[in-house]
Amino acid sequence: MKVFFNGKIVNSNSPIVSAFDRGMTFGDGLYDVVKVINGKFPFIEDHVKRLERSSKFFKMKSRYSLSEIESIALELSSVNGVEDGELFLEITRGTDTIRDHIFEEEYDPNFLEVVQPLRKIDRNLWETGAKIVTYPDMRHGLCEHKTIDLLPNVLAKNYAHSKDAYEVLMFRTQNGRKYVTEGGSSSYIFFDGERIVAPKIDNILPSITRSKVLSIAKSMDLEVIERRVWLDEVRHMKEVMLLSTVSKVMPVVKIDDMSFLFGEKTRKLASAFENLILSYRAKIS
């Protein structure tokens, strides 16, 4: 497979990264994942904006503009023959001369762009619904950013895999009561029988899929409320939806010993979101 690294298209197995790249030594970097469908990159402008916001927050430079990132993606999609898959963007702060936690003011960031086929997902899950397991959220306090230090997420998702589940539903504890955060690589929203309930953005990723689906829900005159969602409330929810760029809107039918319906609200939102992706027209080029 071919990838783009700092201005060149190279083989993915060629030695491109220095031993002192700060992503290698410190996980000092950011990433994003965009869907590739019919050779288009739905909502790429939102993903790049999120990456740029975080670059600014962490004082990293963005090396390429939105239109440059999109044209590189088009080229990679063509050389790799991937029309449907995922686009991966990664920025690291740059390369040190020797390993040192302290970073200098001026760095040339390293930038990697990959267009690959969709990761292995059982396609039946969109019809049958996914099984999820709960898991403690052991991540740091900067989860509103898509940082590349994903070890707790990797452990969480492998725990789910070992339990034959698709994802985890992570939780943290406040005053002795557990509240839900998000998945290892996805967000959740719930239907409580009357309204859509979404865990508020409090140290969880501002998911692009979540924001699109909540807008669709509002446009369907569904009431949407963003608030703390306690784990002991989840049992009483009528429908549960898992959301992400690669999972889109996936029905959840089981969380630990709790069962849920693949109900009408999930069906409607899943189908409207599918239409939104399929009708995506690039606003840039």
Ligand code: PDD
């Ligand atoms: N993950 N929460 C986390 C922790 C995520 O890593 C992701 C996305 C989401 C959903 O965000 P979005 O709707 O913007 O894709 C929520 C990507 C797909 C990944 O890491 O591969």
